[in-house]
Amino acid sequence: MKDRTDLTLSVSRRTLMMGATAGVAALAMPRVLRAQEKPTLVTSIRSLSNPYHAVWKTGAEAYAKWAGLEHVTLVSEGNSEKGIADIKAMLAKTGGNMVLNSDPNDTPDARPIVEACAKAGAYVVTQWNKPADLHPKDFNPNYVSHIEFDGIASGKTIAEILFKTIGGKGGIVALGGLISTTAAIERKKGLDAALAANPDIKLLDFQVANWKSTEAFDLMGNLLTRFGDDIKGIWAANDDMGSGALEALRAENLAGKVPIVGVDGIKTAVDAVRTGEFACTVTSDPFWQGGMGLAIGYNAKIGKFDPTKEPPEHREFYGKAVLISHDNVEEYYKTNVDAKPEIDWNDLWGRVTGAIRT
Amino acid sequence: MTLIPGRIAAVFGGRRWRSLAPLAVLIVLCVLIAIANPNFIELRNLVRLANSAAVPLTLAMGLTFIILMGSIDLSVEGTLSVSAMVVVLLAANDANGNDYGWWAVVAAVVAGTAMGFVSGLIQTMLRIPSFMATLGMWFIGLGLSVYMLSGSAIRLNDASIRDLALHRFLGLPVAVWVAFGAFLLAAIIQYHTKLGRHILAIGGDEDVAKLSGVNVTRVRITAFALAGFFFGVSGVLAAAQLGQSHAVIGDGRLFAAVTAVVVGGTALTGGEGGVVNTLIGVLIVTVLANGMILLGISPYIQQTVQGLMIIAAVALSLDRVRLRIVK
Numbered sequence: 001m002k003d004r005t006d007l008t009l010s011v012s013r014r015t016l017m018m019g020a021t022a023g024v025a026a027l028a029m030p031r032v033l034r035a036q037e038k039p040t041l042v043t044s045i046r047s048l049s050n051p052y053h054a055v056w057k058t059g060a061e062a063y064a065k066w067a068g069l070e071h072v073t074l075v076s077e078g079n080s081e082k083g084i085a086d087i088k089a090m091l092a093k094t095g096g097n098m099v100l101n102s103d104p105n106d107t108p109d110a111r112p113i114v115e116a117c118a119k120a121g122a123y124v125v126t127q128w129n130k131p132a133d134l135h136p137k138d139f140n141p142n143y144v145s146h147i148e149f150d151g152i153a154s155g156k157t158i159a160e161i162l163f164k165t166i167g168g169k170g171g172i173v174a175l176g177g178l179i180s181t182t183a184a185i186e187r188k189k190g191l192d193a194a195l196a197a198n199p200d201i202k203l204l205d206f207q208v209a210n211w212k213s214t215e216a217f218d219l220m221g222n223l224l225t226r227f228g229d230d231i232k233g234i235w236a237a238n239d240d241m242g243s244g245a246l247e248a249l250r251a252e253n254l255a256g257k258v259p260i261v262g263v264d265g266i267k268t269a270v271d272a273v274r275t276g277e278f279a280c281t282v283t284s285d286p287f288w289q290g291g292m293g294l295a296i297g298y299n300a301k302i303g304k305f306d307p308t309k310e311p312p313e314h315r316e317f318y319g320k321a322v323l324i325s326h327d328n329v330e331e332y333y334k335t336n337v338d339a340k341p342e343i344d345w346n347d348l349w350g351r352v353t354g355a356i357r358t
Numbered sequence: 359m360t361l362i363p364g365r366i367a368a369v370f371g372g373r374r375w376r377s378l379a380p381l382a383v384l385i386v387l388c389v390l391i392a393i394a395n396p397n398f399i400e401l402r403n404l405v406r407l408a409n410s411a412a413v414p415l416t417l418a419m420g421l422t423f424i425i426l427m428g429s430i431d432l433s434v435e436g437t438l439s440v441s442a443m444v445v446v447l448l449a450a451n452d453a454n455g456n457d458y459g460w461w462a463v464v465a466a467v468v469a470g471t472a473m474g475f476v477s478g479l480i481q482t483m484l485r486i487p488s489f490m491a492t493l494g495m496w497f498i499g500l501g502l503s504v505y506m507l508s509g510s511a512i513r514l515n516d517a518s519i520r521d522l523a524l525h526r527f528l529g530l531p532v533a534v535w536v537a538f539g540a541f542l543l544a545a546i547i548q549y550h551t552k553l554g555r556h557i558l559a560i561g562g563d564e565d566v567a568k569l570s571g572v573n574v575t576r577v578r579i580t581a582f583a584l585a586g587f588f589f590g591v592s593g594v595l596a597a598a599q600l601g602q603s604h605a606v607i608g609d610g611r612l613f614a615a616v617t618a619v620v621v622g623g624t625a626l627t628g629g630e631g632g633v634v635n636t637l638i639g640v641l642i643v644t645v646l647a648n649g650m651i652l653l654g655i656s657p658y659i660q661q662t663v664q665g666l667m668i669i670a671a672v673a674l675s676l677d678r679v680r681l682r683i684v685k
Binding site: 047048051054055176206207208210212214217218220221222224228240243244247250252266268 | 395503504509510511524600602606609610611653654657
């Protein structure tokens with residue numbers, strides 16, 4: 001027994017060493033440093049394994065191509081430490097001559113990221129996550145802007161469209177996101193607000209499917225047992241859960257008979273809006289987020305505008321969400337799915353809807 | 359000092375009662391839920407229950423063999439996502455022009471089996487513990503799916519494969535029959551083949567098994583490949599049910615599968631339990647999830663209830679008194 005244990009240990013240690021050596025070599029190999037005058041554009045996102053961030057990256061690349069700049073994508077894989085360390089490494093490599101558009105992995109991450117950028121002289125735009133007491137104006141001029149999308153408004157808009165679709169009365173069920181996340185909490189608040197304004201609509205049950213289609217699929221089957229035909233519509237806090245619920249309906253021959261609404265505008269949902277199985281979806285437009293975050297930072301960096309002289313609603317603002325419903329889905333499909341979206345990258349503030357609530 | 363559940367068990371006849379504990383838990387659970395909400399025993403709900411148990415059951419069949427050996431396979435989610443990725447990319451889909459029909463299903467199951475086979479090779483040839491070897495395979499599989507699907511969700515448009523979930527045979531979706539077939543296959547392997555007995559022997563005491571002439575290396579590799587086969591099948595079922603595949607299609611399935619195996623009474627230390635236990639374990643977990651919705655338990659405390667149930671089921675089903683060390 002003992003011999004075997006020792007052997008296992010020594011082999012795994014050697015394997016580990018070999019792995020580490022290979023890793024170091026791989027790090028050292030690519031991208032020789034060049035002195036460059038044009039700043040490098042840097043995108044920092046959570047992962048490439050979800051459709052949302054994959055589109056974000058396409059938008060960032062589209063802008064970089066349009067502006068004729070070099071672009072690098074950093075992926076944190078949901079690891080805050082890695083996200084921050086990668087950004088610091090890029091700052092060191094570019095000597096601060098860079099523009100960062102970051103979707104910080106977690107709320108507290110925004111502070112060290114912004115501080116490191118300000119110290120190195122880089123320009124940074126953050127999206128979605130930042131601590132409430134961290135403000136762009138405290139890091140002039142480097143912390144240019146922070147962008148979010150109003151979850152309450154999204155949750156409310158889709159709820160109202162759902163209510164209208166089912167004729168203003170009847171029962172609905174709601175599928176919420178991961179309980180502790182801001183987006184889940186805000187979108188539910190929006191739903192609650194819409195429910196308060198429509199007393200004839202009854203919320204049969206609110207359940208949590210943790211943003212996942214797989215969980216929503218199982219959950220929806222169970223909800224059908226409990227409420228059966230009383231379910232006239234389904235409100236989902238994101239499209240992925242909505243599409244899971246849709247497949248559960250399909251298994252019972254109910255697809256298209258019970259309308260679903262969601263948030264995010266993923267392709268499955270857009271397709272479902274076309275076939276009438278979804279009533280609508282609303283998207284923050286990650287293509288725009290990925291490109292425009294860089295555009296805002298880059299224009300500040302080259303002095304097109306002075307962040308210190310911009311009004312507060314340009315420093316911390318809600319972006320305009322795009323609603324995709326039966327009325328505009330064909331148009332949206334043509335411009336966003338069949339072709340790459342055309343965005344006027346000079347229109348920096350065109351989608352500002354107002355300053356972020358404090 | 360005897361633990362209380364052990365004492366209760368002793369009163370009712372010791373070990374024999376204990377091996378029936380998971381079944382008792384399942385029955386009690388069903389009766390309680392049915393009393394609280396008669397909709398539970400509606401035929402439609404039973405069909406839904408069977409449908410949501412299909413994927414976890416097929417997965418857990420594979421995992422049972424690994425846990426019986428006293429090993430663990432963490433590659434569940436990675437293998438499942440590779441298999442779902444392969445079937446979607448090779449069958450009619452909305453990302454490329456492939457349309458290989460049922461060959462895509464065969465390829466997906468082969469891919470799953472191959473992943474398991476590699477896990478087995480890594481474990482036995484490089485002598486890396488199964489925990490680390492399969493952890494590595496998990497990430498390799500996930501990375502592969504992310505790369506091949508370029509991070510997005512791809513729709514499965516092949517109607518005949520989707521019929522696994524949408525078509526019904528004798529009132530049950532085909533996926534349920536497939537899962538049932540997987541169960542029968544697993545039961546035959548465990549109770550009627552040499553491989554099954556050798557797996558159990560290795561889990562009981564590897565050194566003794568070795569001395570009795572069991573080719574431990576070969577059995578281990580075969581068992582991991584077998585597990586990969588079941589994961590591959592469940593990947594196909596998951597893709598058929600959801601009508602799409604994305605890299606994170608397996609999210610949360612590992613934990614659910616391990617829970618089902620353990621709740622069913624298979625010991626993590628190996629050598630005790632089996633696929634019938636796992637069937638009951640899967641049903642307990644599925645009925646519980648269904649029941650909590652039927653009873654209208656707030657989503658904010660559902661996880662807590664689930665945790666309590668797991669502890670209760672394991673406490674009842676394992677003979678704690680015989681365990682000299684608890685770690």
